Amino acid sequence: MRERAGRWAVGGLAALLVGLLVALGLVVIRQDDADAGLTTAQQDVAAAARAEALAFLTVDHRDMDPLVDAVLEGATGDFAKQYASQRRTLTKEAVRTEATSTPEVVALGVGDQDDRSATVLVAANSTVTNAATGDEGQVRYYRLRLRLVREDDRWLTSDLQFVR
Amino acid sequence: MTGGTATRRRLVVLAALVVLAAATLVWVLRDSHDVAAADVSSADSADAVVASSAVKESARLGAAKGARAAYSYSWKSLTHDKAAARRLMTPAMRDRYDRTMAGVSTASRRDRRVVEAEVVDTALVTASPTYARVLVFVNQRTSGDDLERPTLDLDRVLVTVRRVDGTWKVSELDSL
Numbered sequence: 313m314r315e316r317a318g319r320w321a322v323g324g325l326a327a328l329l330v331g332l333l334v335a336l337g338l339v340v341i342r343q344d345d346a347d348a349g350l351t352t353a354q355q356d357v358a359a360a361a362r363a364e365a366l367a368f369l370t371v372d373h374r375d376m377d378p379l380v381d382a383v384l385e386g387a388t389g390d391f392a393k394q395y396a397s398q399r400r401t402l403t404k405e406a407v408r409t410e411a412t413s414t415p416e417v418v419a420l421g422v423g424d425q426d427d428r429s430a431t432v433l434v435a436a437n438s439t440v441t442n443a444a445t446g447d448e449g450q451v452r453y454y455r456l457r458l459r460l461v462r463e464d465d466r467w468l469t470s471d472l473q474f475v476r
Numbered sequence: 477m478t479g480g481t482a483t484r485r486r487l488v489v490l491a492a493l494v495v496l497a498a499a500t501l502v503w504v505l506r507d508s509h510d511v512a513a514a515d516v517s518s519a520d521s522a523d524a525v526v527a528s529s530a531v532k533e534s535a536r537l538g539a540a541k542g543a544r545a546a547y548s549y550s551w552k553s554l555t556h557d558k559a560a561a562r563r564l565m566t567p568a569m570r571d572r573y574d575r576t577m578a579g580v581s582t583a584s585r586r587d588r589r590v591v592e593a594e595v596v597d598t599a600l601v602t603a604s605p606t607y608a609r610v611l612v613f614v615n616q617r618t619s620g621d622d623l624e625r626p627t628l629d630l631d632r633v634l635v636t637v638r639r640v641d642g643t644w645k646v647s648e649l650d651s652l
Binding site: 314315318319321322325326328329332333335336339340345346347350351353354355358359361362417418419420421422423431432433435453455457475476 | 504606611
């Protein structure tokens with residue numbers, strides 16, 4: 313009698329185990345819903361765009377040169393040329409207005425992307441202080457569109473616009 | 477007697493395996509739930525994924541349509557506009573939308589308000605085949621008798637969409 317009950321229990325547990333393994337398999341298959349190549353490509357260009365957007369929005373009148381260098385480090389093409397030519401004006405203006413700007417990225421997404429180019433949208437807020445705002449500063453809200461191109465395995469920004 | 481011992485041993489091993497499998501299932505399920513529910517707001521997050529180009533494009537399109545409908549209405553066609561917006565939402569989102577619009581309806585008829593939302597651009601934050609988040613730039617133009625001239629808001633909206641029966645429905649609108 314006990315022997316038969318035992319066999320029933322073994323059968324029941326075995327069936328339960330099979331059921332659980334099938335469920336586990338289904339969940340794992342359903343979870344595998346990311347394309348590894350596309351996911352990595354998107355994360356790479358997004359990280360480059362975040363760094364460039366933050367560099368672009370950062371201002372500190374006490375030491376502008378490294379900030380301008382940081383923007384140029386991630387820039388290429390027309391954007392790099394234009395920005396480099398603005399170095400003196402940007403620095404002079406920051407010093408004159410005693411400006412600082414401390415940005416944060418609120419959200420960031422990737423638009424069209426292929427192997428060599430991508431468009432990225434960035435929603436960023438920046439706390440800005442200058443001679444007019446006083447010490448506590450003001451928060452500015454930005455919408456940015458960056459175009460990036462891949463050069464020597466690095467994503468560089470070739471265009472950066474405020475979106476109206 | 478030996479048969480009984482063998483059966484007992486099998487029982488113990490099976491019971492242990494069942495517990496192990498159940499625990500693994502719970503762990504995997506909870507983990508996947510966390511990823512979907514995580515507040516991913518940036519495409520460079522480790523939790524952000526892209527399922528495929530087709531999923532990405534359809535999610536961007538669905539988010540754009542949903543956001544435009546949710547942020548547009550005219551006092552002249554309020555019932556129709558609300559129905560159009562609700563069609564593109566999940567049930568939970570519909571409830572939140574109804575509560576928001578309940579406060580808006582009376583005032584919009586009184587002031588003959590027209591709100592037009594234009595989607596300027598969209599970009600993907602994350603997209604699995606059934607769950608996606610899209611950053612949408614929306615320009616919202618409002619006119620009405622209570623306004624001397626139309627106002628223009630340049631909005632940034634994080635739109636969460638879920639695929640229900642093949643179509644993307646808005647499940648969350650987060651105006652940043």
